[in-house]
Amino acid sequence: MAMVVDYQHDLSFPYWTSTRRRFDPDSPFFSSGNIERELLAKQVALDLTEDERNQLEKMVAKDARGVFCPIVGCGARLISLEDFEDHYNARHTASCSVCSRVYPTSHLLSIHVSEAHDSFFQAKVARGYAVYECLVEGCGLKFKSYKGRQQHLVDKHKFPTSFEFFKKALPSKKQRQKNHRKQAMHKKDEEASSKMEVENETMDGLVSAVSKLSTSDSSPSTVSFGRRHTRGLTFVPRSVQHEKRADFRLAGAKR
Amino acid sequence: MADDSAASHRRDPIKSSVGNVAAQRRRQNAVTVGKERRESLVRAKRLCRVGPSADGDVPVEGNDMITDEEEFLLEAQTSSAVEDLKSTVAYQGKGAMQKRVNALRELRRLLSKSEFPPIEAALKAGAIPLLVQCLSFGSQDEQLLEAAWCLTNIAAGKPEETKALLPALPLLIAHLGEKSSLPVAEQCAWALGNVAGEGEELRNVLLSQGALPPLARMMLPNKGSTVRTAAWALSNLIKGPDPKAATELIRVDGVLDAILRHLRKSDEELATEVAWVVVYLSALSNFATGVLVKTDVLHLLVERLATSNSLQLLIPVLRSLGNLVAGDSHTTSTILVPGLEITDGVIKVLVKCLKSEHRVLKKEASWVLSNIAAGSVEHKQLIYSSEAVPLLLHLLSTAPFDIRKEVAYVLGNLCVAPTGGDGKPNLIQEHLVSLVQRGCLSGFIDLVRSADVEAARLGLQFMELVLRGMPSGEGPKLVEREDGIDAMERYQFHENEDLRNMANGLVDKYFGEDYGVDE
Numbered sequence: 001m002a003m004v005v006d007y008q009h010d011l012s013f014p015y016w017t018s019t020r021r022r023f024d025p026d027s028p029f030f031s032s033g034n035i036e037r038e039l040l041a042k043q044v045a046l047d048l049t050e051d052e053r054n055q056l057e058k059m060v061a062k063d064a065r066g067v068f069c070p071i072v073g074c075g076a077r078l079i080s081l082e083d084f085e086d087h088y089n090a091r092h093t094a095s096c097s098v099c100s101r102v103y104p105t106s107h108l109l110s111i112h113v114s115e116a117h118d119s120f121f122q123a124k125v126a127r128g129y130a131v132y133e134c135l136v137e138g139c140g141l142k143f144k145s146y147k148g149r150q151q152h153l154v155d156k157h158k159f160p161t162s163f164e165f166f167k168k169a170l171p172s173k174k175q176r177q178k179n180h181r182k183q184a185m186h187k188k189d190e191e192a193s194s195k196m197e198v199e200n201e202t203m204d205g206l207v208s209a210v211s212k213l214s215t216s217d218s219s220p221s222t223v224s225f226g227r228r229h230t231r232g233l234t235f236v237p238r239s240v241q242h243e244k245r246a247d248f249r250l251a252g253a254k255r
Numbered sequence: 256m257a258d259d260s261a262a263s264h265r266r267d268p269i270k271s272s273v274g275n276v277a278a279q280r281r282r283q284n285a286v287t288v289g290k291e292r293r294e295s296l297v298r299a300k301r302l303c304r305v306g307p308s309a310d311g312d313v314p315v316e317g318n319d320m321i322t323d324e325e326e327f328l329l330e331a332q333t334s335s336a337v338e339d340l341k342s343t344v345a346y347q348g349k350g351a352m353q354k355r356v357n358a359l360r361e362l363r364r365l366l367s368k369s370e371f372p373p374i375e376a377a378l379k380a381g382a383i384p385l386l387v388q389c390l391s392f393g394s395q396d397e398q399l400l401e402a403a404w405c406l407t408n409i410a411a412g413k414p415e416e417t418k419a420l421l422p423a424l425p426l427l428i429a430h431l432g433e434k435s436s437l438p439v440a441e442q443c444a445w446a447l448g449n450v451a452g453e454g455e456e457l458r459n460v461l462l463s464q465g466a467l468p469p470l471a472r473m474m475l476p477n478k479g480s481t482v483r484t485a486a487w488a489l490s491n492l493i494k495g496p497d498p499k500a501a502t503e504l505i506r507v508d509g510v511l512d513a514i515l516r517h518l519r520k521s522d523e524e525l526a527t528e529v530a531w532v533v534v535y536l537s538a539l540s541n542f543a544t545g546v547l548v549k550t551d552v553l554h555l556l557v558e559r560l561a562t563s564n565s566l567q568l569l570i571p572v573l574r575s576l577g578n579l580v581a582g583d584s585h586t587t588s589t590i591l592v593p594g595l596e597i598t599d600g601v602i603k604v605l606v607k608c609l610k611s612e613h614r615v616l617k618k619e620a621s622w623v624l625s626n627i628a629a630g631s632v633e634h635k636q637l638i639y640s641s642e643a644v645p646l647l648l649h650l651l652s653t654a655p656f657d658i659r660k661e662v663a664y665v666l667g668n669l670c671v672a673p674t675g676g677d678g679k680p681n682l683i684q685e686h687l688v689s690l691v692q693r694g695c696l697s698g699f700i701d702l703v704r705s706a707d708v709e710a711a712r713l714g715l716q717f718m719e720l721v722l723r724g725m726p727s728g729e730g731p732k733l734v735e736r737e738d739g740i741d742a743m744e745r746y747q748f749h750e751n752e753d754l755r756n757m758a759n760g761l762v763d764k765y766f767g768e769d770y771g772v773d774e
Contacts, residue, residue, distance in 0.1 A: 013760055014753075015680035016716040018629040018668035021622070022581040025494055025538040029622075032657070033570050033615045037531070038297050040567045067706050072748050081656050084706040088745075102741070104748045163747070163759075 071104050073137055107137055115146075116166065135165060291371065299452035299491055300411040303404055303445055304367045329365065330376035336362040337380035344385050352395060359389060359401035366408040374412045378419055382409065390426040396436050403427065403442035410449035417453040424450065424464055431469035441481040444470060448488030458492060462500055467492060471507040474514075474529070478521065486517075486528035493535050501540035504532075511546060518555040523568045526559065530571035537578035544582045548590060553579065554597060560604035566613055573608060573616060576601070577623040587626070593633040601627070602641050609646045617654065621647070621661035628668035632683070635669050639686050644669075648690070651698035656705065663702055663713045666695055670720055682724045691721060696737050703742040703758075708751055715743070715757045722765045731765045740766055 023029045069076040069084065071092050078084050092104035098117045103109040111133055114121045124131045130142040132149040136157050143149040146166070153159040340358040343351065362382070366372040382405065389402035406427065410417045420427075427443045435443075447466055451458050461467075470492065473485035493500040504510060517529040533552070536543040556579075559572045580586050591598045608620035624647075628638050638644070643665075651662045670687040671680060696718075703714030718739055722730040734740065746758035 013719060013757060014712075014716065016667050016671050016713075016720055017674045017680060018671045019674070020581055020584065020587075020626045020629050021664070022578075023538070024496065025535055026496060030574070033574060033619060035297050036566070036570060036615050038299060041301065042296055070706055070708075070750050071745075072750050078706065081705055081707055085704060088704070092745075092748075102744070104745070108748070163755075 073105065105137075108135060111135065112166070295370070295412070298411075300417070300449040301445070301487075302367070302370070302372070302411045303407045303442070306400075306404070326373075329368070330373045333362070333365045333373040333376040334380040336365055337377060337382045337385065340385050340389075341381070344388055352398065355389065356395070356397050356401060359398060359405065363401050363404045363408075366405055372408050372412070374409050374416045377405075377409060378416065383419055383422060387423045387426060390423060390430065392429070396439050399430060399435075399439045400442050403430070403439065403446050407442060407446040407449060410446055410453075414453055417450055418457065420446070420450055421460070424461065424466075428461070428464055428466045428469065431466070431473065433469075433472065437479070437481050440473060441484050444473060444481070444484050444488045448484065448491050451488060451491035451494075455496065458494070458500070459497075461492060462503075467500060467503055468507060471504055471510050474517075474532075475509050477516070478525065482517075483525045483528050486525070486532055490528065490531040490535055493532070493539070495535070495539045498539040498541075501536050502542045505536055505540065505543040505546055511550070515550055515552060515555065518552065518559065523563060523565050527565070527568045527571060530559075530568065530575055533575040534571045534578060537575055537582055541582065544579060545585075548579055548583060548586050553586075553590060553601070557597065557600040557604050560607065561600070566616070569608070569611075569613075570615055570619075573619050573623070577619055577626070580623055580626045587630040587634065591627065591630075591634075593631075593637040598637070602638065602643065606642045606646065609643060609650065614655065614658065617650065618658045618661050621650070621658060621665055625661060625664035625668055628665050629673075631673060635683065635686065638665070639669050639689075644690075644693075648693055648695055648698075651695055656707070656710070659698065659702065660707070660710050660713065663699060663710070663717070666690055667713065667717050667720070670717075670724075682720055684724055684726070687720060687724050688726065691725065691733065696721060696733060696739075700734075700737050700739045700742050703739070704745070708754065711751075711754055712757070715754065715761065718743070719757075719761060722761060734765075 067078050067081055067084065069078060069087060069091075071088075074091065076087060076091070078087055093102050094104070094106045094109040095102045096109060096112060096117075098113070101112060103112060115132070121131060125144070128144060130144045132143040132146055134141045134143075134149060134152060134157075136153070139157070141152060143152060150163075150165070153163065336358065340355070340362055343354040343358045346354060362377070366374070366377065386402045386405055389398055394402075406420055406423055410420050424447070427446050430443045431440050431447075447461060447470070451461055451466075467489075470485050470489050474482055474489065476482055489504065493504055495501065514529055514533060517525055518533070521529070533547070537547060553576065556572050556576045560569060560576070563569060563572075580591070591601055602624075605620045605624055608616040611617060611620075624638060624643060627634055647662045647665055651659055651666065654662070669683070670690065671682050674680070699714045699717040701714070702710040703718065705711055705714075718734055722734060724730065725733060740762065743758040743762050746755045749755050749758075
């Protein structure tokens with residue numbers, strides 16, 4: 001017996017609603033079926049081989065499915081949706097060697113490194129220099145405070161007010177356990193560096209940086225291009241998963 | 256005349272050049288031909304290369320990668336054939352009709368030889384007015400047939416070429432009448448089918464000239480190639496986007512009955528074309544849908560889906576079913592009631608389609624299931640406990656993107672109760688927990704990572720269900736384990752504001768400061 005549960009919540013999230021979906025006959029949703037119809041109808045007359053047909057289908061599908069990278073400022077044209085993941089991993093996963101945060105461009109990464117890990121940067125801030133750069137490439141404006149820059153992003157570049165460039169790190173469970181262990185051992189180090197402590201940096205972040213230096217696990221090396229939580233081949237490229245026919249050739253489908 | 260063409264073929268080997276230049280040109284040809292070929296293959300138009308009565312004619316040539324020389328020759332022959340036709344049309348003396356038929360036949364052969372008939376050459380030489388004259392009332396059947404055949408193939412090409420048939424349309428429509436011989440009517444229907452397949456503009460012209468009623472009547476007999484051609488032509492004629500034609504068609508006396516009869520008893524080829532008519536009727540006309548669901552059409556569609564293995568037939572039958580379910584809530588709420596035999600039958604054939612190796616079937620079957628799953632709680636329970644779920648779970652992690660998206664809709668719909676009047680989203684925890692335990696979460700998180708906005712939205716919405724609805728606050732941990740946080744953090748720099756807000760909102764709410772504090 002299914003249990004229907006009621007929850008209280010705020011209504012700003014567009015929740016999943018189960019509704020019927022109808023499509024017009026000329027909707028792109030039906031185009032692969034329509035193409036199949038025409039190819040099959042002419043197949044007999046033209047004596048197309050299975051191979052030729054597959055090739056044609058792929059060509060037609062490709063023309064239709066070109067997509068653009070949706071990361072701000074990128075706009076790279078991708079051949080197909082399947083290519084997006086590879087493109088993203090190649091271009092948008094610059095990760096910080098100190099704290100493992102991941103950024104979609106090297107520009108943002110370098111801003112992060114200055115602001116979060118550079119003591120000279122903090123010194124300049126303290127002396128009143130305008131060193132917080134605007135995040136939008138080509139703007140060039142600089143600000144004296146994090147909040148000042150934040151306001152500029154919202155006012156000038158229409159960033160959402162909830163946007164936080166420097167978000168709190170969310171360490172993995174393994175990381176957190178390690179942190180709790182190391183915390184006891186490295187308390188002294190933390191006290192020493194607390195004077196140079198960067199705005200909002202968590203203890204965990206510093207500890208994880210230190211622990212990286214001493215342990216020999218499979219952490220990513222310096223400027224790595226990959227996810228924080230490496231798990232070997234978590235990601236099978238989409239191109240491999242294409243058209244997995246072998247599994248489903250069951251009796252029902254045979255002609 | 257047949258001898259001439261044979262002789263000209265014998266001349267060719269001397270002309271075919273040796274060496275790089277020719278090879279290069281042939282390759283270039285292949286590329287342009289490749290593109291042209293692709294376009295011609297996916298058109299809704301069909302070339303007629305074999306006549307209604309296989310009359311021992313010159314056999315149709317196979318794969319044609321014709322050289323420039325051959326093409327030039329064909330065009331020259333075509334122009335000259337049109338010239339011949341011109342003189343025979345003018346000629347009034349003895350044996351005029353036979354001469355005319357011979358000239359038409361020659362032109363027809365030239366227009367039927369290859370995949371890319373010399374349409375342009377024919378038009379340039381002025382074929383259309385001559386062919387129109389050959390269609391005049393009182394002409395012999397043979398003449399009408401050959402003329403209509405020529406027009407059929409002229410209309411099978413590019414848009415401007417098809418449009419050139421405008422002057423011939425009234426006559427072609429007229430010869431659909433019940434007084435015409437069947438082969439003639441069929442050939443005219445074929446030509447009109449190609450014209451209708453061109454686009455909305457020409458369809459409207461045909462409809463206003465009254466093409467629909469006679470074509471509809473041609474669908475009424477029990478069998479024959481004429482019935483099939485007429486059904487195909489009708490499917491092109493009513494495909495809209497204006498629903499008027501579809502509504503008009505279902506109202507023609509005897510049409511509904513004929514459609515059901517063909518779906519029930521006819522051979523697969525005929526049933527295929529009739530099924531396409533049903534596709535357009537159900538997609539465009541609410542009136543037609545209403546009429547159809549009052550018959551036993553669903554039962555007939557299920558029968559066909561269960562017994563056939565012809566992809567050509569399965570596609571339109573499945574889609575018709577899908578359209579009938581999607582177009583009217585009445586279908587799911589009063590006909591496909593859980594517990595009834597028909598409902599079990601529908602689920603069963605949809606499962607069969609999910610098991611198929613064909614992409615289109617898997618995708619559209621998932622779509623139909625998602626609409627049934629958008630019904631009552633009983634519908635969701637029915638699907639949840641059926642063979643569909645293990646198949647869907649597998650597809651979610653292995654199938655191509657477009658299938659995975661549809662599968663996501665099914666699974667998500669199973670986890671959410673019907674939207675109540677006050678719009679509060681309640682979930683069906685039993686289904687959610689089970690599906691998540693069976694590993695569907697990573698599939699949804701993959702969708703969050705895709706560049707497709709709709710898919711990403713689905714993924715985020717499902718993640719919200721998991722975060723909110725998994726018991727004992729397990730949700731966040733599960734999401735984290737599948738790298739869901741990573742996936743959501745990508746959206747910080749994403750250009751779509753809605754998605755950014757959705758992702759940020761979830762991260763802020765469920766992975767805020769106190770996350771993971773008490774281990």
